[in-house]
Amino acid sequence: MPDGAISDLVPILDVKGLKTVFSTRSGEVHAVNSVSFDLAPGELLGVVGESGSGKSVTMMSLIGLLPQPPAEIRDGSVIFEGHDILQMSADDLRDIRGREIGFVFQDPMTSLNPVFTIGFQIMEPLRRHMGMNRAAARERAIELLELVGISDPGPRLSDYPHQFSGGMRQRVMIAIALACDPKVLIADEPTTALDVTIQAQILELVRDLRQKLGMGIIWITHDLGVIAGIADRVMVMYGGQVVEQAPVHELFSNPRHPYTRALLETLPSIAGGRSKRLRTIEGQPPALSAQPTSCPFRARCAHAMAVCAQKNPPIERLAHRHDVACFWSPDNADNAGEADA
Amino acid sequence: MLNFTIRRLLFTIPTLLLISLIIFLLLDLAPNDPTGNLPLTIPAEVREQIRKALGLGDPIYVRYYRWLVQFFVNEPLNLLGEWTHSCIGDCENRLRVTSWATRSPVVDLIAERMPQTLWVVGLSYVVGILIAVPIGVYSAYRQYSWFDQLGTFISMIGFSVPTFFTGVLMIVIFSVQLRWFPSIYDTTLRVTDWSSLGAQIRQMAMPVFVLALYNAAQISRFMRASMLDNLNQDYVRTARAKGLNERVVVLVHVLRNSLIPVVTVIALGVPQVFGGAIITEQVFKVNGLGQLLIIGIQGADIPLVQTLTFIFAVLIVLFNLIADILYGILDPRIRYD
Numbered sequence: 001m002p003d004g005a006i007s008d009l010v011p012i013l014d015v016k017g018l019k020t021v022f023s024t025r026s027g028e029v030h031a032v033n034s035v036s037f038d039l040a041p042g043e044l045l046g047v048v049g050e051s052g053s054g055k056s057v058t059m060m061s062l063i064g065l066l067p068q069p070p071a072e073i074r075d076g077s078v079i080f081e082g083h084d085i086l087q088m089s090a091d092d093l094r095d096i097r098g099r100e101i102g103f104v105f106q107d108p109m110t111s112l113n114p115v116f117t118i119g120f121q122i123m124e125p126l127r128r129h130m131g132m133n134r135a136a137a138r139e140r141a142i143e144l145l146e147l148v149g150i151s152d153p154g155p156r157l158s159d160y161p162h163q164f165s166g167g168m169r170q171r172v173m174i175a176i177a178l179a180c181d182p183k184v185l186i187a188d189e190p191t192t193a194l195d196v197t198i199q200a201q202i203l204e205l206v207r208d209l210r211q212k213l214g215m216g217i218i219w220i221t222h223d224l225g226v227i228a229g230i231a232d233r234v235m236v237m238y239g240g241q242v243v244e245q246a247p248v249h250e251l252f253s254n255p256r257h258p259y260t261r262a263l264l265e266t267l268p269s270i271a272g273g274r275s276k277r278l279r280t281i282e283g284q285p286p287a288l289s290a291q292p293t294s295c296p297f298r299a300r301c302a303h304a305m306a307v308c309a310q311k312n313p314p315i316e317r318l319a320h321r322h323d324v325a326c327f328w329s330p331d332n333a334d335n336a337g338e339a340d341a
Numbered sequence: 342m343l344n345f346t347i348r349r350l351l352f353t354i355p356t357l358l359l360i361s362l363i364i365f366l367l368l369d370l371a372p373n374d375p376t377g378n379l380p381l382t383i384p385a386e387v388r389e390q391i392r393k394a395l396g397l398g399d400p401i402y403v404r405y406y407r408w409l410v411q412f413f414v415n416e417p418l419n420l421l422g423e424w425t426h427s428c429i430g431d432c433e434n435r436l437r438v439t440s441w442a443t444r445s446p447v448v449d450l451i452a453e454r455m456p457q458t459l460w461v462v463g464l465s466y467v468v469g470i471l472i473a474v475p476i477g478v479y480s481a482y483r484q485y486s487w488f489d490q491l492g493t494f495i496s497m498i499g500f501s502v503p504t505f506f507t508g509v510l511m512i513v514i515f516s517v518q519l520r521w522f523p524s525i526y527d528t529t530l531r532v533t534d535w536s537s538l539g540a541q542i543r544q545m546a547m548p549v550f551v552l553a554l555y556n557a558a559q560i561s562r563f564m565r566a567s568m569l570d571n572l573n574q575d576y577v578r579t580a581r582a583k584g585l586n587e588r589v590v591v592l593v594h595v596l597r598n599s600l601i602p603v604v605t606v607i608a609l610g611v612p613q614v615f616g617g618a619i620i621t622e623q624v625f626k627v628n629g630l631g632q633l634l635i636i637g638i639q640g641a642d643i644p645l646v647q648t649l650t651f652i653f654a655v656l657i658v659l660f661n662l663i664a665d666i667l668y669g670i671l672d673p674r675i676r677y678d
Contacts, residue, residue: 065581091586098584105582110575114674115597125583160673176583 469556477564499558
């Protein structure tokens with residue numbers, strides 16, 4: 001994708017300073033800490049990070065899908081087409097969910113209601129948002145199933161989810177998310193629960209649909225290979241924060257944050273010599289019981305400095321659309337960095 | 342589905358025959374004497390003759406065979422004859438299952454008692470379900486709210502306090518102190534006009550309430566638990582992500598899934614309605630099936646007890662089958678073929 005052309009457009013989704021806190025029995029968990037990002041029309045933003053880095057929670061909080069309580073959105077704004085979603089009434093928000101913003105979840109085996117037919121579940125948003133009657137909704141549902149590559153869609157409408165395989169169910173989920181021609185599609189690890197060949201098919205399908213429909217896509221994953229294949233821009237999350245954000249080529253060729261660099265090193269390489277062991281990042285991501293006052297990655301970081309424990313590094317723009325939140329820099333610390341790399 | 346139903350229906354025949362034999366053998370083992378309630382002045386030889394006349398002198402397999410013929414052949418033929426107002430075969434001399442105590446056919450006794458039981462116990466079951474389902478749904482949706490806490494507390498009380506206590510308590514408060522409702526159910530009351538309808542409703546109010554509280558307590562707990570199981574499922578999040586409003590999410594998506602186990606519980610509870618609420622019927626003097634069974638047991642009226650118990654068994658087997666079929670209809674993942 002030519003990222004220069006896309007990034008100059010006015011963003012369709014603009015998230016600023018989003019903070020989400022969970023109240024649990026053992027105290028508060030600060031799952032999302034001042035997350036800001038934007039999404040241009042037709043852009044595919046990949047979001048990567050370990051489990052528990054706040055990827056899913058960020059996306060769920062911005063369209064109000066988290067149960068409140070225990071979740072609470074403390075601060076921030078989510079501007080979608082000039083309106084702040086977080087300030088909207090529940091009813092207005094429902095008009096956007098499913099209509100303007102589609103959602104695909106991780107586990108296709110449990111994300112569909114087992115007691116209703118596929119047809120009913122695809123036609124539901126059509127009738128709710130588009131005011132279609134049965135016949136029109138049915139026609140559109142057949143179209144959608146064709147679009148996501150389910151053969152013989154007419155009779156399959158009256159089938160139940162258990163009559164579909166995992167990959168087929170995820171296609172149905174995508175069809176539901178696409179039903180009302182949304183401007184934004186949020187896909188939360190949509191291929192994680194699928195085997196690799198099905199994953200490849202789904203990725204191919206999304207690449208294809210994106211060109212046909214021109215919507216902005218947020219693709220959450222922990223698979224960097226997937227990101228390299230489909231994303232325009234990548235956002236790396238750690239400890240509920242965005243630690244690095246850059247166009248895909250820039251990120252893979254010039255990673256700045258030690259966490260991003262470590263993530264890339266964990267990838268096995270086909271080309272070049274075989275390393276003795278697969279690299280891992282030692283330790284666990286932190287569970288934050290308060291706003292971070294220091295860098296959340298410093299305990300696992302090879303380049304941790306005294307300043308990392310004193311304050312949380314702010315996110316700064318380095319180059320064109322390349323943001324990073326780190327006091328350390330690979331440029332001026334090259335000598336020290338080479339020693340342990 | 343049809344195949345499954347027919348297969349299961351055929352399978353009920355040996356099941357029920359076995360059950361009837363077990364009931365017969367158990368009753369025969371029971372140390373009871375149909376002449377026990379007769380005056381003590383009757384000498385032992387006469388008592389022996391009475392027993393012989395009732396057929397007790399015959400071997401057990403002869404007695405069991407007679408009951409089988411009377412219940413499975415003579416009674417249906419008699420029913421058919423009554424419906425068509427004709428005489429099928431030797432209708433004058435055909436022996437029906439006859440109560441030892443009252444000398445009237447057991448089936449007629451049951452038909453007399455059935456309306457009261459169905460009205461009081463059946464209505465209380467329906468009322469219980471109608472109360473329990475909304476309470477269960479709302480308690481689960483607002484888990485740990487004051488409504489949920491109150492509902493859980495009341496259902497705990499309704500479930501753990503026996504009906505003979507709540508029934509007597511109600512009689513003391515509403516019949517004795519306030520004098521709102523009669524404490525005794527009058528079976529001879531005929532509903533002909535508004536005032537007799539009012540009287541009927543008044544006399545049904547307390548037994549229906551006591552039983553409905555008990556039923557609702559049970560069913561609302563099932564409903565709540567089942568709703569809670571489903572509310573956190575992924576498909577609920579999907580429904581919300583589609584922009585459906587909460588009413589549709591809860592009352593269509595969640596409720597439909599939550600009802601599957603609850604409907605089974607409700608279906609399996611129906612035979613108990615026919616069985617009558619033995620204790621509650623006693624407390625309020627409703628002369629229903631439960632009371633009939635108690636009288637039969639006290640008077641060692643073997644044919645009556647045998648037939649009633651067997652009819653209960655038939656209903657239990659039947660509603661088990663109905664619950665299975667409902668399960669298949671409600672849950673598309675389960676299809677019997």
